[in-house]
Structure formats: structure tokens, C-alpha cells
Amino acid sequence: MLAKRIIPCLDVKDGRTVKGVNFVDLRDAGDPVELAWQYSEQGADELVFLDITATHEKRKTTIDLVKAVARQVNIPFTIGGGINEMRDAEILLNSGADKISINSAAVRNSQLIDDLAKAFGTQFVVVAVDTRLVDGKNYVHLRGGRDKTDIETENWIKEAESRGAGEILLTSMDHDGTKNGFDNGLLKKINDTINIPLIASGGAGNQQHFVNTFQQANVDAALAASVFHYGEILIPDLKETLRKNGIVVR
Amino acid sequence: MIGIVNYGAGNIFSLTAALDRIQVAHGMINTQEDFDKYSHVIIPGVGHGGAAMKKLQDTGLVDTILALQKPVLGICVGMQLMTSFSEEGNADMLNIFPVKTLHFDKRISSKVPHMGWNSIKIENNSPLFTDIPDNSYFYFVHSYFIERDEATVAATCSYDLDFAAAFQKNNFYGVQFHPEKSGKFGEQLLLNFSRF
Numbered sequence: 001m002l003a004k005r006i007i008p009c010l011d012v013k014d015g016r017t018v019k020g021v022n023f024v025d026l027r028d029a030g031d032p033v034e035l036a037w038q039y040s041e042q043g044a045d046e047l048v049f050l051d052i053t054a055t056h057e058k059r060k061t062t063i064d065l066v067k068a069v070a071r072q073v074n075i076p077f078t079i080g081g082g083i084n085e086m087r088d089a090e091i092l093l094n095s096g097a098d099k100i101s102i103n104s105a106a107v108r109n110s111q112l113i114d115d116l117a118k119a120f121g122t123q124f125v126v127v128a129v130d131t132r133l134v135d136g137k138n139y140v141h142l143r144g145g146r147d148k149t150d151i152e153t154e155n156w157i158k159e160a161e162s163r164g165a166g167e168i169l170l171t172s173m174d175h176d177g178t179k180n181g182f183d184n185g186l187l188k189k190i191n192d193t194i195n196i197p198l199i200a201s202g203g204a205g206n207q208q209h210f211v212n213t214f215q216q217a218n219v220d221a222a223l224a225a226s227v228f229h230y231g232e233i234l235i236p237d238l239k240e241t242l243r244k245n246g247i248v249v250r
Numbered sequence: 251m252i253g254i255v256n257y258g259a260g261n262i263f264s265l266t267a268a269l270d271r272i273q274v275a276h277g278m279i280n281t282q283e284d285f286d287k288y289s290h291v292i293i294p295g296v297g298h299g300g301a302a303m304k305k306l307q308d309t310g311l312v313d314t315i316l317a318l319q320k321p322v323l324g325i326c327v328g329m330q331l332m333t334s335f336s337e338e339g340n341a342d343m344l345n346i347f348p349v350k351t352l353h354f355d356k357r358i359s360s361k362v363p364h365m366g367w368n369s370i371k372i373e374n375n376s377p378l379f380t381d382i383p384d385n386s387y388f389y390f391v392h393s394y395f396i397e398r399d400e401a402t403v404a405a406t407c408s409y410d411l412d413f414a415a416a417f418q419k420n421n422f423y424g425v426q427f428h429p430e431k432s433g434k435f436g437e438q439l440l441l442n443f444s445r446f
Contacts, residue, residue, distance in 0.1 A: 001368065001369065001408070002360070002364065002366050002367070002368045002409060003366060003367040003368065003369075003387060005366050005367065040433065045366070045367055067263075070263055070264055070267050071267045071270065071271075072267075072271075074268065074271065074430070074431065074432070074433050074434070074436060074437060075389070075431060075432075075433055076389055076391075076428075076431045093261050094261050094263065095263060096261070096263035096264050096267060098264070098431065120297070121296060121297045121298070122363065122393075123296075123363055123365065123391045123392075166363065166365070167365065195361050195362065196361060196362075196363075197361055197365050197366070220361070220365075220366065221366070250367045250387040
């Protein structure tokens with residue numbers, strides 16, 4: 001059976017791994033390549049790197065990182081951050097990235113999803129969506145949750161799927177950094193409306209939170225950062241817990 | 251030494267990186283003469299099956315591939331190229347294996363693409379899986395699957411329906427998953443192939 005995936009997310013700034021609590025004060029948690037290799041050894045199913053300072057000038061650092069990861073790590077990985085045009089994506093693909101994640105650029109120019117999917121295949125295109133509840137409705141937010149748009153999250157995700165997104169990475173900004181669990185109500189609602197994989201993100205604090213999101217929202221994968229980086233949850237322990245709860249894992 | 255057929259279907263950085271990790275020498279095949287330099291051949295492939303077949307035909311290497319006596323491994327779309335026909339672009343393929351490449355869509359209720367780690371059942375004592383336990387997990391990303399044929403199947407995977415995760419016939423082998431992205435067992439499979 002297809003296994004549920006556990007995905008550590010590594011936020012990268014200037015070639016180093018950081019994790020922002022609610023995306024504000026950043027703490028250093030090590031060398032991304034070393035960390036990536038350790039995660040793959042522990043049994044992580046996939047990795048996501050978010051380059052949070054990606055600019056044109058710093059692009060080379062990111063490309064070097066992608067190449068180093070592709071050389072040393074034997075599981076799939078996604079790179080996101082600062083991908084605004086086809087050329088950015090193509091360079092990352094040729095450097096060994098399995099998937100790219102686009103967020104604000106897709107909201108600003110949704111045609112980018114179609115173009116990327118057509119050129120490189122839908123499996124290459126992860127659309128990351130940051131959502132926040134405002135007056136009882138979920139709206140897409142940009143810039144790490146700071147800027148509200150007028151686009152309703154559910155509508156945006158459906159549009160992204162129809163344009164060729166291969167996967168959705170949905171981060172609840174209301175839950176992110178709280179360690180109170182994933183937003184399973186929203187995740188289930190979204191998951192019931194789409195036919196592409198959904199990755200839950202934001203709010204993981206303990207192992208039970210992963211059990212809950214797989215059981216309650218039936219998501220395909222769950223992503224977390226700090227609980228893994230600081231060793232609060234070890235991936236082999238987490239997989240054992242999931243297995244005991246009848247969830248298929250690798 | 252493994253030669254990788256370079257016909258422009260997808261990036262091969264991950265594949266060459268995996269071969270480097272297991273210390274298997276490799277190079278690129280661009281012309282008919284290049285085949286003579288290598289003991290083994292890998293046909294990679296990502297993307298659209300029909301388009302990949304067109305690109306392979308454009309290289310003019312098809313007849314040489316069909317006549318090869320040395321071990322040949324097709325990966326993902328590279329495996330699909332070895333089938334008789336693909337619903338992706340309704341394309342006639344190399345027809346090394348008498349099976350078709352079909353779309354998951356409308357045949358299953360689960361999500362398409364089939365993306366992630368799935369377990370496989372080893373069949374016909376396939377040497378591809380030497381030193382790999384039965385029911386091991388491999389990484390798949392595909393929307394089209396290959397029919398399971400009792401005589402040639404090397405591993406079966408189940409995603410609402412059973413399909414060929416790997417097949418073998420004479421010197422030709424194919425895997426639907428990505429061994430270069432499938433952890434230690436994927437690397438073992440590539441190592442096994444390099445020793446054929």
C-alpha cells in the first residue's frame with residue numbers, strides 16, 4: 001500500500017538551516033546537507049527546503065545547495081523560495097531537485113503553474129499555500145502569512161489543481177509555530193475536494209498530532225520542522241507510533 | 251561501465267549522483283558508436299511517454315537499442331518506452347514487452363499521480379532484487395502504469411489495481427519506480443543491475 005509520508009522541512013538562509021517560530025525570530029539549526037543526510041538515514045520519506053532569503057544575487061548558493069543535496073541524499077526533495085519564472089525552475093531541475101514549490105509567484109501569476117506543469121510535468125510542481133482564518137473564512141496569505149489576499153483558500157487550491165499543480169502543501173498560519181496540532185478540519189475539507197496529494201503543514205507538536213492528521217484528514221503527507229530539528233520527535237519513533245495506529249508507513 | 255541514453259527526456263543529475271554513490275562508473279550515449287563503450291545501458295525518462303518516444307526516435311538510436319545484447323534497464327518512462335503502446339499520447343512504443351502503458355485515471359478511485367513510497371512484491375525470482383527484501387518500499391511518481399504480465403513481471407505493485415513495478419525479458423529490464431530516489435534498496439537495485 002502507498003505509505004503516508006513524513007517530510008522534515010528545512011528553512012534555509014544563506015546556506016544555513018533556520019526555523020522561524022511563526023516565521024519571525026530565526027534560530028540556527030545546522031548545515032542543511034548534513035541535516036538532510038541524517039534525516040534520510042532516520043527514515044524521512046522526502047525533504048523540503050525553503051530558501052527564505054532567495055534573491056537573484058544569492059541564487060548561486062541555492063543551486064550549490066541543491067546539487068550537494070542531490071549528490072548525497074537518496075530520497076526525493078523539493079526546493080522552494082524565490083522561484084518566479086520558468087528559468088528559475090529549470091536551473092533547479094537540472095541541479096537535481098525533484099520538485100519545486102511555488103507560492104507567491106503562483107498567486108501573482110497563476111499561468112506559471114500551467115507553464116511549469118506543461119514544461120516539466122505536474123509531478124514537478126508543488127503549490128504551497130499559506131492560509132489564515134479571517135472573519136470565519138480561510139484566505140490565502142503571502143509573505144509568510146503577513147499579507148492577506150482576497151482569494152479564498154479553497155478556491156485557490158482548486159484552481160491550482162486545475163492548472164496543473166501536482167501536489168498541494170497547505171500551511172495553516174494560525175497553527176504554525178503553536179505546536180497544538182495540524183488544522184485537520186480545514187485539511188479534511190480541502191482533501192475531500194481535490195484529487196492530487198495534500199501535504200499538511202503547521203502546528204506539529206507531538207507524535208499524536210501526526211496520527212490525528214492522517215486519521216482525521218487522511219492527508220498524504222505531513223510536514224514539520226522544529227520538532228524534528230530540535231530532536232523533540234525522532235522519525236523512527238514517530239513511524240513506530242503511526243504503525244501502531246494502523247497507518248501505513250515505510 | 252554504464253551508458254545512459256541521452257535523448258533529452260528529463261534530467262539525469264539524480265541518476266548519475268546515485269551511480270556515483272555506489273561507485274559505478276558511467277557515461278553518456280549520444281550516438282550509435284557510443285554503445286560500444288559500455289557494458290550496460292540505462293534508458294532514463296521523466297515526463298510525457300509519447301513525447302519521450304518521439305524524442306528517442308529523433309535520435310535515430312531505436313534500431314540499435316532493439317538489437318542490443320547487453321543488459322538494458324529502463325527507468326520510469328524509460329520502462330514505458332519498452333512496452334508496445336502508451337495511452338499517453340496514444341503512441342506506439344518499442345514493443346520489447348507485449349504489454350501496454352495505461353492511464354490510472356478513471357480506472358482507479360485513488361489520487362493520480364501515484365506519488366510516494368509503495369511496497370512491491372518480487373516476482374519470478376528477479377535478479378534485480380537480489381539482497382532486497384520482499385515488500386520493500388520504492389519511490390514512485392507516475393500517472394500511467396504498465397499491465398502486469400505473468401511471464402515477464404519482475405515485481406508487482408498495488409495501487410487500487412495491480413501493475414508491473416518491474417519487468418524483465420532476456421537482457422531487457424524495466425522499473426517503474428525511481429531507484430535513484432528510493433533510498434538504500436534503490437541503490438542496491440542499481441548495483442545489482444551493474445553486476446549483470
